[in-house]
Amino acid sequence: xxxxxxxxxxxxxxxxxxxxxxxxxxxxxxxxxxxxxxxxxxxxxxxxxxxxxxxxxxxxxxxxxxxxxxxxxxxxxxxxxxxxxxxxxxxxxxxxxxxxxxxxxxxxxxxxxxxxxxxxxxxxxxxxxxxxxxxxxxxxxxxxxxxxxxxxxxxxxxxxxxxxxxxxxxxxxxxxxxxxxxxxxxxxxxxxxxxxxxxxxxxxxxxxxxxxxxxxxxxxxxxxxxxxxxxxxxxxxxxxxxxxxxxxxxxxxxxxxxxxxxxxxxxxxxxxxxxxxxxxxxxxxxxxxxxxxxxxxxxxxxxxxxxxxxxxxxxxxxxxxxxxxxxxxxxxxxxxxxxxxxxxxxxxxxxxxxxxxxxxxxxx
Numbered sequence: 001x002x003x004x005x006x007x008x009x010x011x012x013x014x015x016x017x018x019x020x021x022x023x024x025x026x027x028x029x030x031x032x033x034x035x036x037x038x039x040x041x042x043x044x045x046x047x048x049x050x051x052x053x054x055x056x057x058x059x060x061x062x063x064x065x066x067x068x069x070x071x072x073x074x075x076x077x078x079x080x081x082x083x084x085x086x087x088x089x090x091x092x093x094x095x096x097x098x099x100x101x102x103x104x105x106x107x108x109x110x111x112x113x114x115x116x117x118x119x120x121x122x123x124x125x126x127x128x129x130x131x132x133x134x135x136x137x138x139x140x141x142x143x144x145x146x147x148x149x150x151x152x153x154x155x156x157x158x159x160x161x162x163x164x165x166x167x168x169x170x171x172x173x174x175x176x177x178x179x180x181x182x183x184x185x186x187x188x189x190x191x192x193x194x195x196x197x198x199x200x201x202x203x204x205x206x207x208x209x210x211x212x213x214x215x216x217x218x219x220x221x222x223x224x225x226x227x228x229x230x231x232x233x234x235x236x237x238x239x240x241x242x243x244x245x246x247x248x249x250x251x252x253x254x255x256x257x258x259x260x261x262x263x264x265x266x267x268x269x270x271x272x273x274x275x276x277x278x279x280x281x282x283x284x285x286x287x288x289x290x291x292x293x294x295x296x297x298x299x300x301x302x303x304x305x306x307x308x309x310x311x312x313x314x315x316x317x318x319x320x321x322x323x324x325x326x327x328x329x330x331x332x333x334x335x336x337x338x339x340x341x342x343x344x345x346x347x348x349x350x351x352x353x354x355x356x357x358x359x360x361x362x363x364x
Contacts, residue, residue: 001351003344004325008258009272011340012327013355015347017252018048018234025216025233026055032220037061037080037209039231042334044359045343046074048234059102061229065090066362072097074358080104080209082167082229084112084132084140090364091119095160098125104207106167108132108142113155120160129155130167130209135190136183137171144168144194149201165207165226166194173215175284177244184218195224214245237333238292242285253343254294254327255336257309259320268299268320270309272328278335279304291328296320301328 003012029036035058040049049060049071059078062068068079084107085094097103098120105127107113113129120127133148134141142148148166155163168191173183191208198205211219211228213236219228232239235253236246257272277291290301293311296318303310309328313320330336337343338360345353 003256003327003346003349003351006256006344006351008256008325009270009276010256010344011337011342011357012254012256012344012346012351013235014252014254015345015352017250021234021236021246021250021252022051022055025230026057028216029219029228030056034211034219034225035227037227037229038234039063039082039229040067040071040359042231042337043234043343044070044337044357044362045355046071046076046358047355049076050074052234058227059104061231062359064362064364065094065097066364067359068097068103069093070359070362072101078102080106080130080167080229082106082169082209084108086112086115088115088119091116092123095119095123095125095127098127099123102128104128104130104164106130106132106209108140108151110151110154113151113158113161117158117160126160126162128162128164130165130207131155131163132167132169133190133194135168135170135172135187135210137169139169139171141168144190145197148194149197149203152198152203153201163203165205165209166198167207167209168194169229170210170212170215173212173218175243180214180243180245181218181221184215184221187215188222191222191224213240214243217245232333235333235337237336238282238289238329238331239284241329242282248329251329251333253333253336254329255291257326257328259322259324259326262313262320262322266312266314268311268313270301270311270326270328271307272309273307274304275306276336276339277304277309277328277330278332278339280332280335282331289331291330294327294329296326
């Protein structure tokens with residue numbers, strides 16, 4: 001089957017591009033001397049997670065217990081749940097995984113640690129804990145100093161828990177290469193504060209987990225960092241491209257879509273709307289538009305309804321017609337992938353396979 005024969009809208013992954021991206025990040029981490037624990041939130045697919053592990057990843061990252069369950073069901077291990085999980089039902093499931101697998105969890109509050117300890121102890125499990133500190137993104141994480149040390153010492157005393165180290169997220173590392181380098185250097189100062197506090201307290205820190213796709217090239221500038229958790233790099237997207245963190249040809253994912261109407265002057269309507277591409281905005285470059293039409297980059301995708309995408313064709317040299325098949329690079333690939341049950345695998349324009357997006361919708 002050729003890509004144009006797919007029933008649209010459909011999510012596709014170019015395998016040659018994907019494999020190149022996997023190799024590039026693995027090599028970048030080796031060069032910088034940091035471990036790679038990729039975040040599976042981008043692809044949500046055990047088959048791809050296995051490819052990451054085969055290329056030397058030290059483990060995997062997930063955000064929710066449901067994602068961890070999908071990965072472990074596929075036989076994968078060494079999973080970091082990089083999220084402060086709270087709630088008896090979810091923690092019970094997490095402890096069940098920890099009875100037979102290596103599970104790490106990040107948290108930033110004693111209350112969360114107490115509940116996690118109770119769940120682990122009740123099932124005779126041991127869960128590794130990373131104390132999350134804030135390195136500048138201001139989302140989760142306590143201050144990188146004595147407060148983090150105090151929480152770590154409390155975790156050491158709780159049954160069923162093992163303090164393993166520290167975690168932070170470089171979400172503020174964004175923008176041009178120069179902007180990202182500056183933000184990474186500022187994050188490095190916060191990491192140093194955290195490590196200095198633990199050294200002063202003579203509390204060993206085995207793992208220091210950080211990073212992201214936009215900051216990956218600067219990981220070596222963050223002294224003490226042992227691993228990074230990029231996710232988007234496997235597929236890349238317009239946000240990554242417009243920051244200069246990838247080339248357009250490194251965007252492995254395309255949404256294949258069909259022109260369904262040209263009746264309204266100045267517009268062409270495609271069958272990919274917000275329930276296909278997601279409604280996440282473009283946060284880099286022009287900071288406008290809902291995706292890039294590969295075959296007609298001069299026809300901006302200006303608006304999405306649930307099932308309709310609006311192309312502004314007033315300035316385009318492309319002649320659109322009903323039934324025409326186009327491909328769109330999404331703004332934010334992570335949320336786009338979560339809209340789809342399957343990803344069709346493409347090599348040389350031919351559909352050669354399909355992966356089920358097994359962790360789609362696993363929000364608990």
